[in-house]
Amino acid sequence: MRQDHIISAKQLSRRDIEAVLDRAAEIAADPSAYADRHEGSLLGLLFFEPSTRTKMSFSAAMKRLGGDIVDMGTVESSSVKKGESLADTVRVVEGYADALVLRHPSEGAAQMASEFVDAPLINAGDGAGQHPTQTLLDLYTIRENAGFDDLSIGIMGDLKYGRTVHSLAHALTVFDARQHFVSPESLQLPRSVRYDLHESGAEVREHTDLDDVLSELDVLYVTRIQKERFPDESEYHEVAGEYQIDAATIREHNEDLTVMHPLPRVDEIDHDVDELDGAQYFQQAHNGVPVRMALLDMVLEESR
Amino acid sequence: MRQDHIISAKQLSRRDIEAVLDRAAEIAADPSAYADRHEGSLLGLLFFEPSTRTKMSFSAAMKRLGGDIVDMGTVESSSVKKGESLADTVRVVEGYADALVLRHPSEGAAQMASEFVDAPLINAGDGAGQHPTQTLLDLYTIRENAGFDDLSIGIMGDLKYGRTVHSLAHALTVFDARQHFVSPESLQLPRSVRYDLHESGAEVREHTDLDDVLSELDVLYVTRIQKERFPDESEYHEVAGEYQIDAATIREHNEDLTVMHPLPRVDEIDHDVDELDGAQYFQQAHNGVPVRMALLDMVLEESR
Amino acid sequence: MRQDHIISAKQLSRRDIEAVLDRAAEIAADPSAYADRHEGSLLGLLFFEPSTRTKMSFSAAMKRLGGDIVDMGTVESSSVKKGESLADTVRVVEGYADALVLRHPSEGAAQMASEFVDAPLINAGDGAGQHPTQTLLDLYTIRENAGFDDLSIGIMGDLKYGRTVHSLAHALTVFDARQHFVSPESLQLPRSVRYDLHESGAEVREHTDLDDVLSELDVLYVTRIQKERFPDESEYHEVAGEYQIDAATIREHNEDLTVMHPLPRVDEIDHDVDELDGAQYFQQAHNGVPVRMALLDMVLEESR
Known part of the structure; x- marks a missing residue:
């Protein structure tokens, strides 16, 4: 893959998709081979609306790669309530992590946010938009x-x-x-x-x-x-x-x-x-873990 | 112990209890000997009602064993609000973790949930029921x-x-x-x-x-x-x-x-x-850490 | 530094401050040299009011040092709602972690809390008070x-x-x-x-x-x-x-x-x-990570 931000499944060619699925299959077949692969790496979780399943799956994926997460928590507990823009929030959180996962209620939020950061950003659902x-x-x-x-x-x-x-x-x-x-x-x-x-x-x-x-x-x-x-x-x-x-x-x-x-x-x-x-x-649902491990592995590799 | 789910203290014989307490005492005496013991293992936390103390204690225990947690977060932020059954929730989360801890307001919830999963499940309190x-x-x-x-x-x-x-x-x-x-x-x-x-x-x-x-x-x-x-x-x-x-x-x-x-x-x-x-x-309260370390150590060992 | 609790910037001499900033600069120049430094150590996060930025920054700092966090979560989900005093809460949480970070809405809370614990406590903001x-x-x-x-x-x-x-x-x-x-x-x-x-x-x-x-x-x-x-x-x-x-x-x-x-x-x-x-x-904002890494490194070293 040439992209480091993953905003929409539409941006991925058949070849891109097959590369992710192949990597996921490799991981599922022998997870222990990937257990230390991203030790020391941090994934920033920005969930502007609840999504237990997706959040747990990304957390498990990052931890199964040897990495860890830094979680913004709920919007109620965040600076968003003080009127901070999404662009400012992601630019701050970028300093705490090596890659970002964004869930947001507004269609287009992930694309917009990705334009403000260098760290790879993965869209975890933007309203009626995409959830690659x-x-x-x-x-x-x-x-x-x-x-x-x-x-x-x-x-x-x-x-x-x-x-x-x-x-x-x-x-x-x-x-x-x-x-x-x-x-x-x-x-x-x-x-x-x-x-x-x-x-x-x-x-x-x-x-x-x-x-x-x-x-x-x-x-x-x-x-x-x-x-x-x-x-x-x-x-x-x-x-x-x-x-x-x-x-x-x-x-x-x-x-x-x-x-x-x-x-x-x-x-x-x-x-x-x-x-x-x-x-x-x-x-x-369980397949979300190796698939997200594959994707994280690829974007973290890419961004080095 | 022959059980891998820990639902009630009543299921434990005197010998089972003493085995856990002995292991806990060993851990308390030399925690560093257990510091890498479950590296790479994940504990899924499903707290359907708040319980800071128990949750922090399980988290610390799992991390002191070298493992990590995957947390469902609060019910307000979960799929439960969309009408998902407890049986479905635990079957999903089982895919994200090697063992599960369940806290639930309804008596009998842990027993019921344990019948749907292969991963060891530990009851962290089910209403008026048990909290082993x-x-x-x-x-x-x-x-x-x-x-x-x-x-x-x-x-x-x-x-x-x-x-x-x-x-x-x-x-x-x-x-x-x-x-x-x-x-x-x-x-x-x-x-x-x-x-x-x-x-x-x-x-x-x-x-x-x-x-x-x-x-x-x-x-x-x-x-x-x-x-x-x-x-x-x-x-x-x-x-x-x-x-x-x-x-x-x-x-x-x-x-x-x-x-x-x-x-x-x-x-x-x-x-x-x-x-x-x-x-x-x-x-x-502090003893909760070595005791839960002992129990986690035993069920994770058992389930290998 | 001779103190292990960090309550106010006023307690720090010019020399103390420069020692922290020098260590932070060293870390920023070569973070990988510090990546395993506090492996196995746990930082207890007690945030009695929301503060995403500070919480994420401390989490990232502790994890960048190889350690991990144990998070009390929001006050709504804690024993505080059952009428527990701050002094009791910190004495319990001390058993789950090697150092504590406290954010509290009341001026003087950090000073008071620090008098009840042996583990080093860092003030992360106490109302109109300090935020060192x-x-x-x-x-x-x-x-x-x-x-x-x-x-x-x-x-x-x-x-x-x-x-x-x-x-x-x-x-x-x-x-x-x-x-x-x-x-x-x-x-x-x-x-x-x-x-x-x-x-x-x-x-x-x-x-x-x-x-x-x-x-x-x-x-x-x-x-x-x-x-x-x-x-x-x-x-x-x-x-x-x-x-x-x-x-x-x-x-x-x-x-x-x-x-x-x-x-x-x-x-x-x-x-x-x-x-x-x-x-x-x-x-x-990003500088919060190496600075907090430096401070955590120093208080954890001190408390050994």
Whole structure:
């Protein structure tokens, strides 16, 4: 990779992505070989909105490399409350760490912040924008379970607001995957994303019924439909109830299906799915560690 | 020990307990011999309710073993707020760490959570339930100061709601201690605990007045009486005032008394007691570090 | 240094200060020589009020020395809420760490707390009181940029309430600096501080207009004027607007000026100043790391 800031999955070529996934696979196969690799290095964590999972995963990744973290803590306890600009905050924190991870509620925040610092900055989610390490761990999980050759993937749930979904869909275009989007009409892909995918030459189909496509899929990527998206609750329950999956359905239609989910799940994946071999959503979360180790390893190497 | 999850002091035999206390004593005598023992290991901290003391003590213990922590942070900042189940949370965090510590407001939470993970899980308090590492550090402190031979211990204060007290009382039965419970009538041991102790063949007596028994005690374990337990404040002050101890009383009745308290104290132990040799409550808190080091050392060894 | 607690810059002689700054300069020149120096040591962080910058800086400093931290977290999550006294809290935490850092809203808290512990305690700010490590990093930055020989420094903004300013002004007297205080009349130095400075034989002048003195200065130390100090907002805007600096003014009157600020800034330093060579406020924040490393190194050495 020539970039040291990691802002968006879109900035990464197929070759870049494969380099990260290869490194992650190497790390997963023999973590002890990387245990002292970045001893003495510090990763600055700037989380302007809560995100336990992502924060713990980055912390674990940095510590598994022999490094350590310096954490800004919550916004409530920070100088942000005294009116400090994001540009000033990152320029200060840059002095405390060798690389930075930024989570921020505003789209574009990571790109803007990266222009003010020399230390490599990794976007850990900027509002409705990008979350490239989530995309990389999703790709890693797909590759480990189904591979990218002749891949057929279904993406189900809230496709309208799901940042994770848009970013993954875009990244999958470089692997020539057949993408099936399954959602209620009110939560279909935004026009801009659909346009983007068509421009990239992606093979994309939209469905309102999972049954239409379930048997053809290698992977089903499920996302949570949020109650807040619906004007009245009864409508939510009606819609959400149709975009759930359970073990009986999988056993009947597609025993080899790999099931993924960015988590947290509520009830869109029935707990009886947990016992199936194809239930990979916890492993998917765990894959965040080697993938982030790989990425951190590469940007810290780069910035030396 | 054959268990790798540590849920309740009750699961530990006398032999198990002595193994932990012996290891803790070894560590306290020469901490440097353990300083690199778990280098590269990570302990996941899941505190679903605040507990500074316990959290700092586990953190220090893990770091004194050469390891490090990965902290979920507060519930407010976690996926729990998005409706994630405890079972899902622990299965995710298991991927970030080699062992887990769980503090949760609901009785039984640790037992339930432990059924979903392979990594060893240590209960750091589950509501009105168990808090086995507190019991172990209490036992360690008693052994260091008075020994278990022919031990006579007084336990004073809120005996009705005090989880710490119930767990300690039960553990003391395996050491054949004479136990004197001193409290106002409204805060006596719950019937179920009293029954439990009698079943275990414990030698137990109840008192409403400390003077009746003070001179016979080797150890006095004081707990805080909480204002919230009383319908009106004047009643609280009247009762609380009688279950306090000061230096003059100790000097007069029992100069060799060891005084313990799980802390924080408010005014049930007068500050003039701090200067006495028998005032062991700060040392008791400090003992949490070698005791937790011992336990972590044993479960991490076990789980390899 | 003969002290192991660091409570106030006033306790440090010129020789003490120079020893810290020399050590900090050594560290900054070759940090890797100090990377394993305090391996296995733990620093307890007790922040009773938020202070991201100071907390991250101490964390980075301790970790850059090979050590680690044990953090009390926020007051909301601590035993303080259960009515524990500060004296009890520090005596407990002393058992978890080799040195303590205390931030507290009450003036005198650090001095009081230090009387209860054997481990070295460093004051990281006590209300309107002292914040000695801020003063040391300010002095370090001044020495690196202008030196103390024949130094002429301007201190501008809120001189009435600014703890940072009082402490720095006092410390500068031992270096025989010429000090120019620039502020609106309503925010001039408190009489007690002015008296103190005169007693120390300091060469001090007060101004209401920066233009009167700008061209003679080696360093301009800017502080934020807080809206809350003014009864009505229009008055604030009028006053604050006069105590701002921009690049054009510096280029016109004093091209070699070093500009400092304890941060966070709001608009008292225009963003166009950031590009000037003399803009040292971010570097000043970064200097907190080697300065705190030096101080931690010295107190940990001392306490062995």
